[in-house]
Amino acid sequence: MNEKIKHYLKPVEQFVYNLRDVKFAGQVLFVILVLLITWSGIKAIDTNYGLQKQISALKQQNQVAELQDKNLQLQNQYYNTNQYLELSARQNFGLANPGETELIVPKDVALAHTVPLPSSKPTTDKPSDKQPAYQKNFQAWVDFFLHRQNGSS
16 A cells, blocks of 8 residues: 555655746646636636526517417407407307398208218328338429429329
8 A cells, every 4th residue: 555655656746846946836827727717717608608598598488478468469359349249149149130040950951961071091002102112202302392292293
């Protein structure tokens, strides 16, 4: 154990001896000052960055609140229009303008005269479904640049 201490003690003694030299001591002091100033600058930059992030988040929250406020103002304006009042009177109270006749159609009769909507899934396989993924991707880009819809020519 003493050997390890002696091994590290020699460089420390050399360093302390070198501190007696004014030039060396000045250089050490200069390096320490530069490190302290650099560390202080880095901490200031980090603090400013964190504060800027907080300011940005608060500005975004403020903008969202302003947009919500404007939306509520527009809704209130709409609720005060004659169009909304008439629509509300028709829906809620069954009222109508003079001369209008209201027809009440049973649900089953109304549904009997509707046209079924096409299903969202195609029933037949397209040839493009059998292409490898890279060919589908290439074809999609070609369709995009040529302003085609759904890969049709």
